[in-house]
Amino acid sequence: MNLARLKGPGVFAAVAVLALVVAPLLLEPFRLGLLAKYLCFAIVALGIGLAWGQGGMLALGQGVFFGLGGYAMAMHLKLVDAQGDLPDFMVWSGVEQLPALWKPFANPVFALAMVVIGPMLIATVLGLLVFRQRVRGAYFAILTQALAAAFVILLVGQQGLTGGTNGLTNFFDLFGQDLAADSTQRGLYFAVAIATGLLYLGARQLVNSRFGRLLVAVRDGEDRVRFLGYDPARVKTVTFAISAGMAGLAGALFVPVVGIISPALLGVVPSLELVVAVAVGGRFALAGAILGAVVMGYAKTSFSEQFADGWLYLQGALFILVMTLAPKGILGLAASARDALARRRTARSGDPEPPPADAPGRRVMEEVA
Amino acid sequence: MEAFLNQLPIGLSIGAVLLLIALGLTFTFGQMGVINMAHGEFIMAGAYTAYLLQDLTGRMAVIVALPVAFLVAGLMGLILERTAIRHFYGRPLDTLLLTWGVSLVLQQLARDLFGAPNVQVQAPTWLQGGIGPLPYNRLFIFALALATVVGIWAYMNRTGQGRRMQAVMQNRQLAAVSGINTGQVDQRTFFIGSGLAGVAGVALTLIGPVGPALGTYYIVDAFLVVVAGGLGQLRGAVIAAAGLGLLNSYAEFWSDASLAKVIVFAAIVAFLQFRPQGLFVLRSRALT
Numbered sequence: 001m002n003l004a005r006l007k008g009p010g011v012f013a014a015v016a017v018l019a020l021v022v023a024p025l026l027l028e029p030f031r032l033g034l035l036a037k038y039l040c041f042a043i044v045a046l047g048i049g050l051a052w053g054q055g056g057m058l059a060l061g062q063g064v065f066f067g068l069g070g071y072a073m074a075m076h077l078k079l080v081d082a083q084g085d086l087p088d089f090m091v092w093s094g095v096e097q098l099p100a101l102w103k104p105f106a107n108p109v110f111a112l113a114m115v116v117i118g119p120m121l122i123a124t125v126l127g128l129l130v131f132r133q134r135v136r137g138a139y140f141a142i143l144t145q146a147l148a149a150a151f152v153i154l155l156v157g158q159q160g161l162t163g164g165t166n167g168l169t170n171f172f173d174l175f176g177q178d179l180a181a182d183s184t185q186r187g188l189y190f191a192v193a194i195a196t197g198l199l200y201l202g203a204r205q206l207v208n209s210r211f212g213r214l215l216v217a218v219r220d221g222e223d224r225v226r227f228l229g230y231d232p233a234r235v236k237t238v239t240f241a242i243s244a245g246m247a248g249l250a251g252a253l254f255v256p257v258v259g260i261i262s263p264a265l266l267g268v269v270p271s272l273e274l275v276v277a278v279a280v281g282g283r284f285a286l287a288g289a290i291l292g293a294v295v296m297g298y299a300k301t302s303f304s305e306q307f308a309d310g311w312l313y314l315q316g317a318l319f320i321l322v323m324t325l326a327p328k329g330i331l332g333l334a335a336s337a338r339d340a341l342a343r344r345r346t347a348r349s350g351d352p353e354p355p356p357a358d359a360p361g362r363r364v365m366e367e368v369a
Numbered sequence: 370m371e372a373f374l375n376q377l378p379i380g381l382s383i384g385a386v387l388l389l390i391a392l393g394l395t396f397t398f399g400q401m402g403v404i405n406m407a408h409g410e411f412i413m414a415g416a417y418t419a420y421l422l423q424d425l426t427g428r429m430a431v432i433v434a435l436p437v438a439f440l441v442a443g444l445m446g447l448i449l450e451r452t453a454i455r456h457f458y459g460r461p462l463d464t465l466l467l468t469w470g471v472s473l474v475l476q477q478l479a480r481d482l483f484g485a486p487n488v489q490v491q492a493p494t495w496l497q498g499g500i501g502p503l504p505y506n507r508l509f510i511f512a513l514a515l516a517t518v519v520g521i522w523a524y525m526n527r528t529g530q531g532r533r534m535q536a537v538m539q540n541r542q543l544a545a546v547s548g549i550n551t552g553q554v555d556q557r558t559f560f561i562g563s564g565l566a567g568v569a570g571v572a573l574t575l576i577g578p579v580g581p582a583l584g585t586y587y588i589v590d591a592f593l594v595v596v597a598g599g600l601g602q603l604r605g606a607v608i609a610a611a612g613l614g615l616l617n618s619y620a621e622f623w624s625d626a627s628l629a630k631v632i633v634f635a636a637i638v639a640f641l642q643f644r645p646q647g648l649f650v651l652r653s654r655a656l657t
Contacts, residue, residue, distance in 0.1 A: 058462045129638055133645035138404050138461045142592045143638065149589045150630035157627020268589065272469055279466055312477040319470030323463055324453060 012197075019193045029182050036189040036257045038297035039196045041274060042290040043250035046196070047243030048278045049289030050203050054212065055239045056219030057136075061144035062247045062274060063266030064151045065119035069248030070261035071155075072118060074168035075102055076111035077255065081172050088170065095160040102161075108175065115252040116245045123244030127237035134233075136222065145268055152267040167262025174256050185257070192253050196290065199246060203286050206242070215239055276315070280322050282331030291330060376622050377615070382507040384614025385514040386576070389569035390587050391594035391606050392517060396562030397446075398592070400538040400601045401555060403454055404465040408591070409584020410475035411442040411563045415570025416579040417483060418442075419490045428493045431571060435513075438567035446563020450556055458555075472584070479581040487578035496575065506575040513572055517565065518607060524561075525603065534558055538601050590617075593637055599647030608648055 051057045078087040105111045155162045177184045218232045281292020303311045397405045415438035423430040457464040496505045525531040536544040537554045545551045598605030620629035
């Protein structure tokens with residue numbers, strides 16, 4: 001019995017050791033950098049898992065918030081590298097004076113604050129406007145997707161302000177450290193890994209709190225929750241804002257790790273890819289989101305290295321299969337395999353004892369799916 | 370003032386294209402609650418149908434392709450409905466992700482079959498030129514959209530099949546206990562809705578090149594038309610498509626192309642403050 005209760009923290013500790021000790025020792029710097037990149041996506045996925053898996057809000061435009069965080073960070077790095085001059089791409093685009101939008105980003109505190117505040121602010125405004133009017137489900141999904149499409153077109157169009165299609169790249173200095181140095185990249189990996197772990201714990205805490213219960217209740221029966229006297233719009237807005245903040249933070253971490261932020265990284269397709277990753281991992285558990293993002297990131301890298309075109313077929317096919325055969329993702333498959341095993345064991349021993357009670361979350365997700 | 374007037378036909382013809390695309394979506398999304406992200410790829414299939422027919426029919430390809438593309442895209446839709454979507458009714462968000470997977474596969478398939486570069490479909494010679502600021506090809510699309518709307522209206526209101534379709538849309542269970550074969554109606558709806566995407570694809574060959582990603586340029590805006598017009602509402606789709614087309618062209622004219630999309634998005638969100646369920650709402654006592 002005690003063993004069963006230890007299982008969750010035990011798995012978490014094992015993964016933490018794997019990520020913080022084993023991976024840095026075994027992986028060469030290039031691979032470690034890739035893992036850091038996947039973990040950045042995992043943070044976005046965690047936010048999607050919170051909004052979609054727990055709250056039922058299919059947010060198809062998380063790339064927007066990822067981009068806002070990423071660009072805030074990149075603008076700061078650009079200004080530091082320029083050392084008082086204009087950033088290089090502005091000179092190429094014929095901009096003569098630093099735009100007013102850029103000026104405050106020279107301040108590291110402002111830039112870092114904007115990484116989270118910017119996305120959360122926009123998500124709050126959008127959430128209030130949309131959820132108050134009970135725009136939900138597919139409507140919300142389509143709106144967020146349209147937002148992502150509009151955001152990318154805006155970024156590409158404002159060449160002098162955003163670097164256009166090329167985005168912002170060529171960073172050298174991160175808070176006084178040489179960005180290209182192996183030690184900096186290694187430090188960044190630890191920062192990303194620890195951030196992922198902490199955010200996971202925080203999100204878990206949130207889901208297990210009263211607020212989390214309310215969130216799941218809103219997902220499963222929004223009107224009933226309203227009749228009980230709660231305000232579903234507020235619950236949804238807060239959750240959507242948190243998931244946006246996570247995406248923003250992930251974007252800010254992504255920029256020094258990968259060294260670029262560009263519209264191609266945050267449009268409709270990359271946003272959807274992350275939702276796919278969450279579905280593949282298992283949307284009803286927060287760990288599934290992280291698992292899915294890392295697995296899909298790894299699969300994408302290794303398959304596109306070998307056959308670039310095949311990846312799209314594989315991704316599409318995988319997606320169709322997951323949605324039709326295993327809508328609960330890898331974690332759902334693992335859970336049903338475990339159940340089947342347990343059932344067979346009790347059947348063989350002839351023990352009439354009922355199978356162990358499900359975790360409270362599991363029953364809910366069975367009903368939804 | 371003159372600029373204002375010049376912008377009018379441009380906006381309306383964007384609206385006509387959006388309407389052709391959104392009409393199919395109104396069927397599949399509005400009536401069946403199925404969000405078909407592969408709708409864009411049915412558009413692309415229709416466009417490539419016209420491209421292939423070009424070898425046989427030369428410059429008449431566009432005209433010949435209209436019915437053929439309807440069949441091709443409709444059959445693709447029917448296959449999708451039978452093999453996959455059928456199992457997803459009542460799970461709209463899941464169909465969105467499922468059909469996105471389908472759309473990825475279809476895009477890559479088109480890339481392998483026809484090559485990544487864009488191809489061109491020759492328009493009939495009698496569609497070249499125009500009256501004043503109105504090119505004939507835009508007028509043709511306009512007329513096509515108009516004819517399609519009239520056709521759909523007649524089908525929905527004047528035929529038994531169309532009435533059964535409306536019945537299923539209004540109350541699936543009640544329709545079923547009244548003896549309507551809802552599964553059959555679903556198939557027919559999906560066939561027609563997807564077929565219309567094929568027709569829209571043929572129309573698009575008149576105003577631009579054809580490429581594997583053709584559908585992706587229009588699908589998001591077309592969904593917005595359905596959202597603003599109201600689910601399953603023919604009138605709503607017509608007004609919303611015209612409105613969105615005009616807004617797009619005027620926003621592009623007064624600001625610039627990159628800001629226009631943001632303005633349109635903001636306008637839609639603002640519009641939903643007054644009409645959260647779109648212009649026209651199907652009255653129902655059901656609580657979702």
